[in-house]
Amino acid sequence: MINDLRDFIAACERHGLLHRIDARVDWYLELSHIATLNEDAGGPALLFEHVRDSDLPVLSSAFTTSQRMAVCLEEDPETTICELARKWKTRLADGAGIAPRVVKEAPVLRNAAVGAKVDLLKFPSPHFYPNDGGRYLGTAHYLVCMDPDSGWINLGTYRMQLQGRNAVTVMIARGKDAEIIYRKYQARGEKMPVAVVIGCDPLHFLVSSTHVGSGVSEYDIIGALRGRPVEVFESDLTGLKLPASAEVILEGHLDLDDLRQEGPLGEFTGYYSSAKGADGVGMEPTITIERVLHRDDPIFWVSTIGKPVNDCHMIQAINRSAMLWHELETRRIPGISGVYVLPESCGWFWAVVSIKQMYPGHSNQVGLTAIAHYGLKGVILVDDDIPADDLGRVWWALSVRFEPKRSIQVIDRGRASALDPSLDSSNRYIMSKVILDACIPFEWETKPREVTxxxxxxxxxxxxxxxxxxxxxxxxxxxxxxxxxxxxxxxxxxxxxxxx
Ligand SMILES: Cc1cc2nc3c(=O)[nH]c(=O)nc-3n(C[C@H](O)[C@H](O)[C@H](O)COP(=O)(O)O)c2cc1C
Incomplete structure (x- = not known):
């Protein structure tokens, strides 16, 4: 069973999917460049045991292959992304979420640094790419906050730049759940209590970077996916419920009046970008860290973000495939036989949906529903004889079942990603979208006869x-x-x- 990062590391080692690096490496560019070269070659997860200026080992490249995502989901390592997404949406459909269980004792409470003793420079935060604006403490982590009205607890992964011994900035794009919540604190004239979790059951990271829906707690979704509740303790500082087996937790308050320069960061699109400025630099809110909690011998965790394909893209490919599939089924649309958000499309922009057509207009209904999914720029529809992740056959369908005038539908306005470099920098929140319907029209009386x-x-x-x-x-x-x-x-x- 995987209940924390240590279980995951041990499981990866048992499967020969993790490599320890004993040699001393530098957090300035060196660590990220080793990781990227290894990722590009399809290599194992890496555990850097000696990083300059820090006592903490650093895990990188945890999810750069579907095998390690399968290990995280407690499945056979040979399970494909599409199959993992199917299992994910089935576990969600099987029942309501499982609420977290509050415990009194937590390994992460064993060590604490408070107030003037807080020193974030002790953490091995990498400087990833040559033009990055600084060191990034948060790339494989999540932010916990709570809706002040309803008590809904949200987990979300939003990049965090180190801003000195006791502060980080956080880049939360418009419309994300943490933004919806912090606007409420702003309206009350209050700072928002937050916690940053680094190193945990890796499923937390997969789910914290998933849009599970406003008002739904990611803790409940993790519980549903694991089939057992997340163990949390109640913080006496922030009042938040926090994961008991985390490696490191930073607690403090997010201040919207304390804006600091953030970025650039080499982003998941393969370009330097930020939610606020085309050059990748923007003014973002600061979190002042008041307390650091950590386990004995804590392990730090990073993701290289950057150009596809690395773990950021694989994570999004699986969680967005699963959630899109779940959404289509929740709308009671029949006949969905596969959904695949391509890692190569940054795990974000393009999806293929495979459909068993049952009535005229069926594929169009699927296309219009799918394309509304946040951030998708294009949806390709294929008949169910083509697996959504068999790209060779998807191209065949685009060649012989697709006729541009009939099969292309452009949607003029839809929600975009603020980091999309194909959009003009003056408006990166709205974009057009496209549906490519490569299904044989259901209503045709005479269908082409296929060679079999x-x-x-x-x-x-x-x-x-x-x-x-x-x-x-x-x-x-x-x-x-x-x-x-x-x-x-x-x-x-x-x-x-x-x-x-
Ligand atoms: C490694 C990684 C880094 C991310 N960084 C950011 C970020 O800096 N800002 C942001 O708004 N979303 C970022 N995302 C996407 C969000 O995590 C995702 O949209 C998630 O659904 C946000 O949580 P929410 O739906 O509760 O708002 C990142 C995702 C991953 C996998």
């Missing part, structure tokens, strides 16, 4: 496969396993890039 192989001959050939001296494949195994001799389903397209 003869099922009986396939079965016969499969039985002779060893005699032919050809290597066994999963498709031959499938054909040999099927009694009815008619499994003519094609193999996955060879053009598909493996994100495992």
């Amino acid at each position: 192989l003869d099922p009986a001959m396939l079965h016969r050939v499969a039985q002779r496969w060893s005699e032919l001296g050809l290597p066994r494949t999963s498709r031959i195994d499938r054909l040999l396993d099927s009694d009815d001799a008619c499994d003519a389903r094609p193999e996955r397209s060879r053009a598909t890039r493996s994100t495992a």
